[in-house]
Amino acid sequence: MSERPIEIIRREGEIHVPAIVYDGLKPADLVLIERAWGPTRLRLLQELLGRDVPRSEWPESLHWDWSRKADELRYLEATGFGIVCEREWQGVMLTKTVSHVAQLPAEKGRPLVYVDYLESAPWNWRIRPLGQEGQYKAVGTVLFREAVRQSVKEGFHGRVGLHALPKAEEFYRRCGLTPLGRDRRKQNLTYFELGPTEAEGFLRD
């Protein structure tokens, strides 16, 4: 597992705080991460149920369980990334480099980094009906940036593909990804792709 210092933003006081990006997570790491996140998921679920918040306003990945994804890390093409800040896992991402190829017309068939899963820790979610603002900001951005970096390193010129959950579509569109339609094989989620030019734009400060 390799590590690199970065920064994320703590909402309280709006300050930049040091964090570490790890790549090469092991299956056991995902089990530990879910052990740390699971109680918060359950508490949020109980609060949402207790306050009769409509299902449409629930966080879409509330029911996820990273420990169930641990087996996927056994594949050679899979890489797990995680961000640690103040001794807690703040976000996790799993990418694949072989099983998916580019769909953008100009890039069709070329290799890309596919973001299998990306999620911020449940205490970082903004859940308006519960008045939860989220502790750390930019966690998703930093993780997605790692996927673009991985693509450049692999020689894939920044090509990245992913299936965004409905509430995250706007974020990826604004990051420069192109929506390429709903995918019936993936619960009808919209498939998005970042091409080389847009990747350059995304990484440019």
Added chain:
Amino acid sequence: MSTDARFEDRPSREWLRRMAELEDRCESVTAGGLAHDLGMLEAALSEEPWLFGRFIQFARRARHLSVEKLAEQADIDIAEILGIECGANMKPAPRTVHKLAQTLGLSSGKLMELCGLAEPQDEGLRLAALRFAARSEPVTELSAAEREAFEEFVKVLSESPESI
């Protein structure tokens, strides 16, 4: 695109702040899947083995039945009901669940689902069960809130009665 210093280094603070604002304006950054087979709703239930026992206890008390009386009406051993209610018996026999459903006026199929004897089919049932779990505390008298949660759960459990 070439590998350059900008790409190797961490992003600038200005860029990060701009992106954080974008993240904030959008509702989520999650990518992956929605499928419940990735999910933990089921896991949450299976990790709450006391739920079935607590529910049976509530159902009995709401009907003003003693354990003895329920045992008699359902033709089940008192010890078996006590075991279920205190969570010691988390896998009751199908006959027991069927008899309890009959006596308490509930759908035996859904009760089987609740105690893990049948494969979960009904999303509404899982949510109702979680709602019940979230609101109920094992106390002597049912509070108004508990009664409401309980009645709501009973409603789901009583819908479309089915036989095993």
